[in-house]
Amino acid sequence: MTTLPARRSGETTIRVVFVLTFLVTAFLIVTPLASLLYGSFQTGGPGAPSTFTLKNWGDLASRALVHTLFMTCFISVVTSVFSTAGGAAMAWLVYRSDFRYKRSLVAAVGLSFFFPGFILGMAWVILGSPGGVFNDILEHLFGPDVIRFDIYSATGIIWIQVLHILPFAFFTIRGPLISMDSSLEEAAYASGATPWQVVCRVTVPLMIFPVMSSLLLCFVLSVEQFAIPAMVGIPGHVHTLATELYLLTSFSPTNTGLAAAVGLSMSAVTGLSIFAQRRIVHRRMAPTVTGRGYRVRELSLGRWRWVATAACVFYVLMSFIIPALSLIYTSAIKFFVANPFEAAWTFRNYVQLWDNPGTLRAFWNTVLVAGGGAVLGLTLGVLVAYSTHRLKPRGHRALDILACLPFGIPGIVIGLGFLWSYVYLPIYGTLWVLVFCYVARFLPYATETVGAQVVQLDRALEEAAWASGANRIASFRRIVLPLLRPALQSGYFLLFIAYFREIAAAALLYTASTQVLSISIWAFFENANWGVASALSVITTIITVALMGAVMRAPLKL
């Protein structure tokens, strides 16, 4: 008796869906990377006559670029260490100590989390530039030129980035901390350990993997940062790889080939870090229990409570409240003066926004790209997550790796990749380029959010649908999708926010007709039109925070 492989009609459906998903994903992610690789060996820019060369890769070793590489790593390592230390300390305060203002702190950190980086950067330029608010105050207090505060420096970049990235570390570390089996700590108390001994000998060693994971992620976030080093570093002649790439691409003499080589090197750094981080995550982050909601013993802070409170208040002031106030202030005065008592108040900045067709257009573009694009991004994310976590047909591992790649590729590099590849496509110069680029860049956001819930979904729920007579598509539509709804909602808004405030990729890809809000703000700012830039920032921030507050309560909860 010879055995034939049994044919299943359902397999065909799966195969077709999987192959389509794979092709779209590969097209979105491989094309820009391949074009970058191609471009790094070309003498001319995209669309220009050009020949093969190795010069770009040779130029990478130039003193200036090596120095930039070191500067990027230095800034990122310091940023990462401070962000993780601060984030871990705050997570510990909230989840392991008797800190008084836990709810407020989590809410405040959440606010900072959603505060767009380029707006924070702009606010800090207003605050910390030589003619800015802080120096004005210092001058009044101590007289001219005694103490000065220069935001246009590596320290300035680090300062703003730490403020911006710290919430990320907080949210990375708090998950494992919450789900850590608290009986491990209780066993230590029962063995006679003092609270500090428990922290040092049990909590910290158990949290070592989550902390390492946070260090690597924050490092990557910092390397990827474009807007902050651009606003603060370029005037101060402190360059990072991201700003260097931007300068090489956008200011003559342009050298897109060299930019491609820089971008690929950057991706190598971030990609390796992400790879290491994933290895750590896969090696079980910390011993956990599920379903047991024991309240952990809270460690009494005693006299240190005031220090902890002061530090947290300081952080919240610096990362959100003061920058937000300074923007509101700047948006409401006629000409920038550091002293509010000398200011001439006005609404004209907001009125000007309304009267400016360019801004309205940018607003409309942003709504289209973020609102509509997120639908496409989420759809692809669902298909990828469902394929890699549930269907697992042949080739699903390749798809998984493919979909994870953008995690390790900085936004500005993907932007450059799209610049290189889409010049040749008819959609060049339309909003579609931005949409495609964002879908690719933020695909991991969608796949991670949806995937986490797909994994949780009891397989039997779907099998019960088949046993009841529903075919694959019907059971997916009637059972799987409704059960994934919470993940779909949060995934959609996560993507919406990400697309809404993305600036790095947009900086390379926008054209006059495809300008988006983030670019408009930046353009006003670069033209020294701080008032209008601030007004637009205030509006953008309100939209972002309101959306997140309304829909994504989860990250803000205790």
Added chain:
Amino acid sequence: MGISVRNLVKRFGDKTIIDGISLDIADGELVSLLGPSGCGKTTTLRCIAGLETPEEGRIEIDGEVVFDSASGIMVEPYNRSIGMVFQSYAIWPHLTVFENVAFPLRVRRRPNAEVEQKVVRALEMVGLGAFRDRSSQQLSGGQQQRVAVARAIVHAPAVLLFDEPLSNLDAKLRDRTRAELRKLQRDLHVATVYVTHDQAEALSLSDRILVMSEGRILQQGTPEDIYHAPTDSFVADVVGAANFLAVEFRGQGLDGIRAVTRDGAPVRASTGSVPPGPGTIMIRPDKLRLEPAGPSQENRLPGTIRQRLFLGGHFEYLVEVGADTVRVISVVLMQEGAPVLVAFDAVDCVALAGAGAAVS
């Protein structure tokens, strides 16, 4: 026409989980798959449902070939006429009780009036008539189980498949539900496969029991057959508490098989046929009697009481008999350490080839 399975083989990787199983189930018959956890019961059931693709074999449901490795046929689960109750019940949390039960009819695009009427009837059959508009998340375990059963029967499938449907219920509820399930299945008169590792469930529910071990069927028969005349010490152990005495068989007489224990005491068993040589005699604990110490005779073995447990209605004794330890259920009060005679009748003894499992 029921279910017919021929030479089913299922592998996961290079592990063979189902190793050539064949079974036939007639319309209206309830057949249990009984065996220890991990022996492949669920996998067999899932192969019948079409949730797993077997490597080899042939499966027919209601006369229709739904799987045949020889001709490459594999009918998807949704095209088989089955109703299935999952171990976890798999109640869809986003649908009401009514919509959960209505689902099989909805995907078959039945008109609303028919859906309404059939769902109401199914819910009434499982005693959930009043729960139709409940959210399925407000149900207790027992109610979820009933919804799962209603969902499995609502579209009148040709076969019913149950995967340990009572294992998530507490003991009292389990006994009651067992009786209800039996009645339901009788009323529906549909071929049913019932997977369980609980011998009481299998014995009380089944028309026929298939005892499985490591992907094979060891023995099949009516509950009485399997319980009283197991052909294998593993089967004897799986379907109920069993004592095993190591003996040397001497040969078949007119009144049964004669044997001697390792201490030389004579034993006679009237069930089973085993060639002369070393073997085992199986006796159920309730068939052993404790008598005052005296001289050893046929089927009266001297022993010492090692442990006594009071279990309410009766005592359970562990008695050392020569090199073996046997479990005895008795209402007689005796002291630990006392010498006794363990007595039994030849009709209660089953002769088995090979060694038996030790009483722990």
